[in-house]
Structure formats: C-alpha cells, structure tokens
Amino acid sequence: MSAANNVNPPVVFTQDELGWVSWIDPLPEAELTERHFAGLVDRSRSKSEYFRLLVRDPEVLEARTKTDKDIFYNVADGLPRAERELAAAATSRYNGCIYCASVHARFASTYSKRRDDLQRLLDEGVGADLGERWNAVVKASVALAATPIAFGPDNIDELRRAGLDHAEIVDVINGASFFNWANRLMLSLGEPSK
C-alpha cells in the first residue's frame, strides 16, 4: 500500500504528466509469473503500479488491454487518432477523471497540434466551443457517458454533418465507451499525484 503522505493530488485538470498511486496492494514485481506477463501484454507494464494491480486478474487485463489498443491505435482506417483521443479526453473531463484526462488531452494535443483547444476543454469543461467537428465528437462522448445513456439520433446527425462517416462514428462510440471503463478503474482503485 502506498504511503498516503507521499501523495500530492492535483486539484485542476491539466495536460502535465501525473503519477498514480494505488489504494490497495499491487502484486510485487517479484511475484509475477508468465500468466501475469501474458496479462500485461507489454512486459514493460510490470513497472506500473496500476497495471501490477489490474494484473491480479490477468485474463481480464489482457482482454481489456487488447480492446484498448485496437480502438485507439489501429489507424489503418477510420477516425484520426487525435479525435479518438479527444473522445477519451472529453469523456474523462465529464466523468471527472483528472488522471485519464491528463493523458488523453496530451495525446490529443500531440496528434492534433491544437493544445490550446484541449486546454480550453479541460479549463472550461465539455461546453467549450472547439468548432463544429470537435464539438460534435465531444457532445456525442458526453451523451454516451451520461447514465442513463443520453446518446441518440441527434448525435448521429451532428457527427454526420461534421463530416464523419459511419465507420468513424463507430470509432467515436468505441473510444468514448472505452473511457467509461478506464475512468472507473482509475478513479476508484487509487488516485493521481503530481
């Protein structure tokens, strides 16, 4: 268990790099077996407290990681990476995951070169005006994150009007939906630290 007095939690959304500390015990690196390494997918993830915690259930972690990678990294076709990251950042901003929002706003900035717009999303919230196409992606992500789910035909129409085809709309649905998975783990099993 991490010493609470070493944690310096951020109190605003930021694109800075943050750490994350677990509230329950991750597996010690020395106890990882080949079953665990299969769950980690990338061996280097054994250095991360978050992944050594999730690897307590290696089969679920492996499937989750491979789902994540294909939704975000498979850019052979479909929505540009920047806008998949925008969906992740907007979902995280709306759910309130400061850690996830920091990572994915940063990625969206890197791929879009629109760092100031991402900062406005973080500072002003999901109502920030980022132009028609990004507004449609943010609004669809927010509608999907609501419980009960508020996503409807109007979101599809807006995404279409903004120029997205059906495969790109599915990338928005997948990316935003995935962060309703990721946010809940990051928010509830530990906390970010500056």
Next chain:
Amino acid sequence: MGTKDIIDTLAGIEPDSSLDAIRGRRMQARDNAQKSYLSLFEPIDAGDFSLLERAAVALFVIGLHREPDVAGFYRTKLAATADGARLVEAVDVEIARGETSGPYGAFPAGPLSVENKAGLIYRVSAERKPDLGTRLVAAFEHAHLLVFRPRDAASADMKALLAAGWSSTGIVTFSQLVAFLSFQVRVVTGLRVLGASLGHTANAGA
C-alpha cells in the same frame, strides 16, 4: 464476420450487415470485448468473486442504466445461475431504489469545487440485506458509486469492501466487471442508435 458475439446479439447486428462489416475493421477490439465478457462471466477461477455475485452485480449495474433489453439479458443470466433465481426480485427492487442520473459527485477541494454536484448516496435497504448478504451489500453500494459518481471514490471505499470480506484480487475483478459493463452497455446502445439510423431494425435477440 460469422458468429454473432454478445455485442452483436444485444445491439441487433446481423452477420454481413454494414455494421457487422464496420465492426470487422476492428477485429482485435471485437474479439477482446468478447474475451473480456467471457473472462468476467466464465472465469478460470471464481474463487475471489463467485459466479452468483458476478451475475447479481451485473443485473444491478445494467438495471441502473435503464436499457431494458440489455437488463433482460442479465436478468435471465442471474436467474440461470445456481442459487440466482431467488435474488432476481431483490435485485430488481434495489435497482428501482437506486435509479438516478449521473455522473455527479465532488471534485478535489479547489477551483473545481464549483462543479460539485450532489446526488443520491445509495445504501441497500435493511429489508434486502439478509437476502443479499454482507459481501453483496457492500458490492451494490460500491457499484452504485462506480456507475453514477465515480469521482467520489476514496480509499475508504476500498477499506469498506475489504471489511465486508472482499480480497484485493476480488476487488480488482469486481471493479473490472462494473467498469466493463459500463463500456459494453454504451457500445451496444451506440451501435443500436447508429443501426436504427441506417434503417435497420435493431431488436435484441436476447
């Protein structure tokens, strides 16, 4: 893409339809969303989180989302799980008691505090506690937090689960199950809405 997976079934996507073809462009994601479901509901080892507990939490979580077709699938699943049928009514009553709208909750004290939004802090009713038992009572209360106000989560919530008899590994799998279902129900709903806009009928076969 051949056989329908669970998301196809719940979203009403037929083989060789245009949505099936689009899903086929992300085969690794499609296969691993299915593997996630299977590893959560047909695990190698259910020692830290029983199959009955998994099915009960799943119905509770999906019921709170008010997507009746998906909830119907998980209600059938709980009823078909050993010892599960006796819990269906209690879970349905608790779903009705827990219904609200999210996300809400508090941010860390500071500039974001103006965005704090108060809402229901759900607790299992005293009448249902004997049916559900200590572990499921703690699980339902935490699952409600995860569904509606995940930003309220604190280290004390982990201690509450540990005190109710959950192991650290059990907490990880339980958290994954709730978080995965939050993903699955959104993909299903999103694809159903898109499918309907393409003029397909989208009746879930489950």
